[in-house]
Amino acid sequence: MADALAAIARVPGLGMITIRADLSRAGDALAEAAGLAIPDVTGITTDGSRSLGWMSPDELLLILPEAERAEAQDALTQALMGEHGLVIDVSDARAVFDVTGPHAADVIAKLAPVDAHALRQGQLRRTRVAQTAAAIWRIPGGFRVIGFRSTADYLGLILTNAALPGTQVAPR
């Protein structure tokens, strides 16, 4: 039996912080507190350990090791002092999967109405994966998919099914 199109692995131990603010006013302070540049619209910046994703015109998602979460949350809250903003821990609300392997893009292409093969490094695409909401971006060797905690089993199952050996989408 051939190999699966990609390995599907749940990623534990990530801290996630939702930040809502007027980015044109608070962007610099938030970038400093997060330790990352503010991403462009639908972009994601990363230093390898932390990532900062653009979720909405006034919303960012900071993803970082869980151990750094509390401190970062404080720093971000400080950065928004005097500004109208919201900094909130959503680490437990999410399920994170890495889809890595030679045909990882095929797995995404089977489930999400996006041009997975054309998705560039540094782009973050919020969309649906089959019947559940997700955010997708490229990581070394594949993609990271963030969905909701409650549907983690579903997300894992459909990703695994889509990666079934021998089902790459390239014409044969």
Added chain:
Amino acid sequence: MTHTPPFRLPSGGRRVDRAWQLPFRFDGRHLRGLTGDTLASALLANGQMLMGRSFKYHRPRGPVASGAEEPNALLGLGQGGRFEPNQRATTTRLVHGMVTRSQNCWPSLDADIGAVNSFLSPFFPAGFYYKTFIHPRPFWKHVFEPIIRRSAGLGRAPTEADPDRYEQAYGFADTVVVGGGIAGLTAARDAAQAGGQVLVLEQDSLWGGRTPVDHAEGQAAIDALLDDLRARSNVTLRRNTMATGLYDHGYLIAREALADHDPNQGIPRQRLWRIRAGHVVAATGALERPLAFACNDVPGVMLASAVRDFITEYGVAPGQRIVVVTNNDDAYRTALAARAAGLDVPAIIDARPVADGDLPRAARDAGITVLTGTGVAKVKGHRHVEGVALCDQSGEGRVTDQIDCDVVAMSGGWSPVVHLYSHCGGKLAWDAGEAMFRPDPDRPPLGADGKGNVTATGAAAGDLRCAGDLERAEGATQPVWVMPARAPYKLRSKMWLDYQNDVKVTDVELAAREGYASVEHTKRYTTLGMATDQGKLSNINGLAVLSEALNQPIPATGTTTFRPPYTPLTLATIAAEAKGEAFQPLRKTPMHAWHEAHGASFEPVGQWRRPYAYPQGAEDRHAAVNREILAVRKGVGTLDASTLGKIVVKGPDAGRFLDMLYTNMMSNLAVGKCRYGLMCNENGFLMDDGVVARLSDDTWLCHTTTGGADRIHGHMEDWLQCEWWDWKVYTANLTEQYAQIAVAGPQARTLLERLGGSIDLSQAALPFMQWVEGDIAGIPARVFRISFSGELSYEIAVPANRGLELWERLHEIGQDLGITPYGTEAMHVMRAEKGFIMIGDETDGTVIPQDLGLGWAISKKKADYIGKRAQRRLHMVDGKRWRLVGLESIDGQVLPDGAYAVAEGMNPNGQRNVQGRVTSSYHSPTLGRPIAMGLVRHGPERMGQVLDFPMPSGQVMQARIVDPVFYDKEGSRLNG
């Protein structure tokens, strides 16, 4: 003459590999075909011309075509869960061990009882079903329907679940070329040169369409194009993929066959492509038309192109003596191919007065007799062609000669495949020269930018002689709609227009006489072009006959609508991954595994699965619910409340915003306190409820119902983004960030205090409707002193990752207190015992808070809130509304949920007037009797009155109107 072997030619057959024989079964018989055969070619190679029975008359039928347009050779394939009805033998590739069976015949293909319909066909004219089976009405159910169900029907539905996998994939291309014949490949090359991503879809497993079959240099030309395209990085070539439909904004659906009928590869059988196409090039070719002559449905009458395909593509002789009947030059190719294969071609019958092009000349040079100005008066034979009777094409069918033969290869010309162009509104133009509808390039389907997004090319555009750079000199086609031209009724009533639906020339003429002047009406009345045909074979001949009957030109009649899918899609590809466990996302709480391990019986609440109850041992659900309730009322229980919506609302304008959202005041809620709130829509109707806690000066936490979390969050964002966009408010849906556990019962405090932590849980420190933050059992937590059960109750929210830990800890240390997990049904009963309403039970989208005695939760001080104005509409305040009461059944039986209370008199429909209904009804184990709530006209003013609830059985149940609070009216327990 008889149909005699050999059926497999000694040589030839581009698609088959003679080294590999494949055994298969047809109606129980063991047969053999070759690798590369279709099921149709394999059956023909075994001398099996009869492949099915027609839908209505059960006439014996053989294949007419060799491709997707085949109307007759529809077979049942596979067994058990893999059984599939109505599979086209002409496009189904033969697989080792395939099990196939014929359809529409009972008891067998050879001796079909339903064929009596055929002898009765004079009594089954168009519209017969509409006319006959309506009266007398009782006959329909008991006589007509059972007979029709037994003997009719297009195949049988499978009875077992399909074990195969299917999948979908999303594709994106600037140009999608549909059709990999010479026109499509040429268009793909041009598009690729111009730039952008190009995707080429070909229904067949081989590239080239008809060109390699019909042209000596065809294969070389195709190969050259393929070489060019394969060298380009911006071109994707995909075979075995049928583009079945084009939808709005250039969304193209295509089905790729991956492992059809070869399920043992472990990969999905089919893949449904959902393609966003910038531009579509329809290079879908053309379909040959049948000719309408008498008995043109006898097995052995086939399209000329199909006869040619079986000979050259599969090395199969459909017969030994082949008569060609045509109105064009192209069919001469069939005569030449048959002759080249060593078969007899006694004559070519050409309806045209003159045939002197290159192809007729070649036929004459090969010694084939060409009879011009001639038609077929009638096909001889019943279960198989035995010969043709000839006549003068311009006459009335007087027989001039007869020829013995076993196959009639007919060609009525060709029609462009315009389906893809038409699916999304592209219009057709009548081409009088070729007597066909072709895509009108001036009226294409439009894309999102308002510009045409489909171009037709090649034969699909009406360029029937298109062969790329190859020369194809052919004479003109002469329209022949009926053969002979002045055929009398007797002959016309045996000329089939639509084989699949058994529609004949006289049926269409009858429809016209009966006033069905619109082609769409005629289609439905006669069933012409319905089902899988979708105008493939039957369309143009039917339109022509209708036009003639209506005495108008064909373009005035127009065409019927070409609807997707072009060929049927199996439902499994549409469902794709959404089957079995992945049918829909099941939302699970952090404690889900514990519930499963402890015997929970789950109920769906939206996509969530919540424990309904936890039956123990031999206990049923009802007994479990009763036990759980008593455990809570007497000791302590835990409910997994994690599914409740939790939305944070923050900002300088958050209080003002919540005052608009809720009917009551939230801006004046003190930090540390909780308040029960109601949310209405602009119609004034109650849509959600829940407890709101003020977390800080500018932050509130809004609890919603389980089903309401996403909806209410969306509702908030809608108002913030679209109405009050200058208000400074941010929201965040934290529903899944927290696990929430309700700990309820007189022992709740005792239990929680054992956990230890920083929180003072005493009545003085944490009274009812307050909340506090701290740690509990070493876990950061918010504790809300709220109650939906009427007992002393705390709801504890902790980070979701620690919910299970807290839940398990509670159950460890609460054993001696009789700690009991309770489910949603116990919660429902307990809230009903307390007279608390439930969204979805007491509300149904037409209920205002005032109906439910919740006037206390509607602020009188506020100038405005969502729904306020609507709640002043006349019928909201006229006092006639149904309002909440308790109902106490007189005979001690539990009232059925939803039962109606009748009033005096009848309504205009002769039904009893009604004055109320039951909204919640349970057995209360606490009280040892049934309890119910309901909405009753003037209810609260009618305490003590008895209402009648008639049951479907005729019995009448009675209930007394009482106060809806059945238990602990003073509320002393929850303050315990």
Added chain:
Amino acid sequence: MLILTCPYCGVTAEETELQPGGEAHLKRVGPGGTDEELEAYLFDRKNAKGVHFERWRHAYGCGRWFLAARCTVTLQVFGTYKAQNTHPPSDIVDSIRAARPDWTPDWTTT
């Protein structure tokens, strides 16, 4: 399958990523409104054959509500724009008029 571009994030999303929200530019009627005004606000819809303005939420994306100007007959999309507009902005009007010269706005901007 309608395909619309979200004016907030620039993503060209297909209909399954969007949530429809009905007619755009309704003016809310609050407690001061008459019965007739309330009825119009709640129930009267233009149901236009032709140029139509409607609400969509980029529900599976950035979460923003946006507005689309579209032809209900041909499904041509004249443009999408942000929800924070009480009337279609002038570039949308221009693009409609370019495609439908006979069309005139039925509102007056003050």
